[in-house]
Structures are given as C-alpha cells and as structure tokens.
Amino acid sequence: MTKPAPAEDGPVDESQGLVESISPGRLAFRRYLRHRAALVCTVIFLVIVFFVVFAPFTARFSVNESVKLPKVAFNSPRGAAWFGTDSLNRDMYSRLLWGGRISLFIGIAVALFGTLIGTIVGAYAGYRGGRIDDVLMRTTDVFLAFPFLVALLVIRNLLGSQHWITNTFGDKSSIRFMVVLLVALSWPFVARLVRGQVLSLKEKEFVESARALGASDRRILTRHILPNCFGPIMVATSNAVIAAIVAESTLSFFGFGIQPGEGKTSWGILVAEAKGAVQSGYWWLALFPCAVLVVTVLCVNFIGDGVRDAFDPKQSKARA
C-alpha cells in the first residue's frame, strides 16, 4: 500500500538525497490538518462532545430539576440559568447537555451500524454483481423516489407494526426503536456508495495483479479494495451521523419522536418545544436548541468535507 509521496507533500531528506516515504493514511491526515475550516470544526465538535459526555460534571442541574428562582417558569437567561429556563423552570443549559447524550448516542449508533451493514452489503454487491446487486439498486431507487421524511414515517409505521421488532427493541417511542428505524433507512445509501466505489476499483490494475498472484476474493476485497474506499466510507459515516441527528429531531418536531420519559430529553425534543415558545416570545427556548443543533450539524458537515478533500485532493479544486 505504501507508495512514494509526491514531492510537494513529502519533505526531502537532504542528507540522504531521498524522498521520505509516507503512508497514504498519514498523507491524508496532513492534508486534513491543512483544511482550516475542518480543523476548527473538529475542535468545536470535540468540545461539544466533551461537554455532553461529561454532562454529570459539566451540567449545573440534573435533567428534571427545577431552578429556584423568583419567577416559577420561563426565566430569561441570567447568572443562575445561563440559557434561561423552560415551563417547569428547568435549566436549559443543563437540559441541552443531557439531551445531547441521547441525540449524539442515536447519531453515532446509527452511523456505526448503518456503515457496517452498508459496507458489507455494498462491497458484496459491487464485487459479485448479479441478483443481490439488482435488488440493492432497485430498493434504493424506490427509497430515493420519496421525500426522506415520507419514507421515514412510512417505514416507522411498518416496523412499529411488527411485534417481533417492538418486542425486541421497544415500542415506537423508545430510543432503541429509533436507532433501528434510522439504521434501516441509512444502510442502503452507504451500500449504494460503497458499491459504486468497489465497482470502479475492481477493474483497476492493482486488483488484477493481486488476482494474478493468487489472492482469494475475500483477501482482494478486504486487503486491496476496501482500504481504498476508506475516504468515501468515512464521508458516508459523517453524513449518516448528521442524517440521524436531524431525522430524530424532525420526527420529534412533528410529534413522532422518542419519549424517553422521566423528564429525559433530546435535542429533537428541545427543538420541538421551541415551536410552542415562539408565539409567547421566549426566544431563549428557540434560539439555544436550534443553535446547538445547527452548529453540530455544520461541524460534522465540515469534518466530512475535510475528510473528502484529504482522501481525494484532486477533486477539491472544482467542488464547492
């Protein structure tokens, strides 16, 4: 897999008169570090993740705890409650952190499982072709013909009506059901992308030479083709994280989302509550959840952009 680095990227070792050899992975990493927007967004995203993961330490109140203030509800931002309080006088800042745990969990779980299933099916379909390839392409065609929200809602009812699914994962308003639903909708898109990559890579000379050396199909796929798909798969994963977080909040917004109970919340639920705060002018209930959601989505988008540029520098000039 190692190949000599292009002169512009590899520092020339003067003493030996040789070009230092760098692995493609390190080369990509260096290019990523040079993508300033992606770098800034990585830092912001990591800060958000840090605050959310360590919510027991970073949050000022527990998720369902009322703040003691003179007014019993809807306090605007102040020292005691940085982002204001909601109808039950619960601290918005703390609830955003607690809600982030559920939203980020859903985003990351969906992306992991979706990418895993999608990569396996897509690689197999692209490499073998035939029946499974046809089924995969036609199925995703049908999904793509509908607006995402429509597909999401129809599949939600379909999965929710199957007792073996609700018995295994919980009913339609549970977190696990949401993960299953979003994985069911996200893996075909990863599979489609991986299939396209595998289809073009399997005709390349390095695959032919591996085959000539007697490598098995499995070895060719796992050691030669898939490592070369790493960039696009990473981009697909970051897209899946965004899609899952946004889908969860879209469903919540229209009242079809998760209901974790006991005052637990998610970014989607908080954004949905913002809807009711608008007419009364409680701007903090609308602004902060929306801002956190948009900043997170934007950061993951930029990270995906940086990864794509890092793995495919030829493309970056002409693309927006």
Next chain:
Amino acid sequence: MVRFIVRRLLWMIPTLLIVTFLVFVAIRVGTNPVAAYLRLNPRASPEKVAQFKHVNGLEGSIPNQYFSWLRRFLTWDWPRSIAGNRPVWPNLKDALANSFVLGGLATVVGIGIGLVVGILAALRQYSKFDTAASTSAFVGISIPPYVSAVLLQLLFAVYFTRWLGLHHPFLPTSGVYPPGHRGFDIILRLKHLILPTIVVAIQIIAIYTRYMRASLLDVISSDYLRTARAKGISERRVIVSHALRNALIPIVTVATIDIAGIVGGLIITEGVFEYPGAGKFFLNAYTAGDFPSLMPWMVIVVVFVVLFNLLADVLYAWLDPRIRLE
C-alpha cells in the same frame, strides 16, 4: 426522440405498478385502517366495521386488496377518507394547488438567486465574495427547514411586531388567510406566503449555489474555453455563450431530479406554518392513519418523480447534442 419518450412512458406502467404495490403493502401493514377507523369511531358496531372493511376493499389477501384498490383508484371510485368520511379528491386537489403556489414561488426565487450567486462566485474564485457565498451555502444546507422556520417566526412575527408596536403580527405565521377571511385578496395571500417561501427557498438557494459554482468552475478550466479565448472573442461572449451554456446542462438535470427534495422541504415547511398544502395533507393523513387519503397522495408523488426523471433525460439530450437517446 419521440420513440424514446413513448418507450419510457410505457416503461412507467410496470414501474408504477410495482412501486404502488410496495407502497400499498407498506402502508396497509403499517397503518392499520381498521384500527384507525375504530379510533375515530370507538362505538362502531361489528356490522359497521364489517361494512367499512367491505366498502374499502380490506378483505382477503393483500394482493387481492391491492388489485381491488387499484381498480377503484383507476375508475375514479376512490374510497372516502376515514377522518371525516369525506371524498378525498376535493381536499387533495386544493392542497396540491396551494403547494404548487408555494413550491413554484420558492423554486423560482431559489433557483434564480442560487444560480446568480453561484455564477458570481465561480467567476471570482477564492475572492471574498466566493468565500462568503460558499460558506453561507454550506451553512444553508446544514440548517433543517423547521429550525429556520422557528427562528424566522420568532424574529418577523413576534419580535418585529413588538419592536414596531403593532397590533397585528408584522408577518403572519400560519395559514393562507387570517381566520374568518373570505374571498381572494392578493396582498394578504402574499403576506402569508413570504415566510414559508423564504424557508423553502433557503435550501434551494444553498443547493443551487453549490451546484452552479462547481459546474461553472468545471467548464472554466476546460480546453474548449481556452480555444474560445484563443480565437480572440470578447471575454463576455466566452462566459455567456460558451461557459454558461455548457455549465447549465448538468444543472437542468439536477433541477428536475431534485423534486423529491423540494417536496420534502415543503412537507416540513407546511407543517410548521400550518399551510394547507399537500405536505400538510400528508401529515394530517399520516397522523390520523387515514389510509384512503395516503394512497392517492403517494401515487401522485411517485408519478411526479418518475415524470421529472424522464424530463431530465429528455432535456439533457436536447441540451447536449453529444448524447443520443436510444
């Protein structure tokens, strides 16, 4: 070309049959119409339920139910809606008309602004304007429509009204007319359209800015543009008649294929603004589990998507003479 179109139109028939069958199964299994009927009519007698099943063709195996539904759908003998027991088509027709107004307006505004910004950004690549436009477009596609809708409502309907000390909202946030209004009033209608149009258009502007910029940059670095310049024609003609014409070809296909994305944006926007369009119709029908209303809606969306895909292929061949349709 005519043969190609006819053949594609004929191919639409099996495609539509398969897709509508899949949709029928998904919705029939997912949203149980009998349960929805009982939810709305909790004291219905067993005879009434049996009658409902019979009238709606919900007896027998699923393929049988599908064909009985299909026969009635094609002969314009649609079952009545579960919620309200009304004929489906009059409501659906009004909803579609409202959505065409909103979607059409937003598409025209969105594509117009998006293309202009994209062209200007590409012509001055890496300038401050380009950076600002690209970054805003990136932010634009990252904002879900309901987020922009909520923030715009807060700013224009609530806070502007307060700051200006008005008695009525500065811009209305729901419906097409104020409650109790009768008749047609162009000013009121437009006022109600402003915020939803902005929300739908933001997405379209962001997408088309990116596409247009990328497509034009692609063309600008091509050999035939260098040749055109080498011939000594003015820079203006190089850009307008050589670069732009070619850069617009991929945009046309994107514009026609992206219809599902625009419908998706419409559903969310209409949901937030209580705008009585096709998107709101879908959300209402879905919430009520109203099977007889959902199916025609789905069929119309699928027909639209398939037709627009065909349109994309035809336009592509028409604009780019190198492509042969056969």
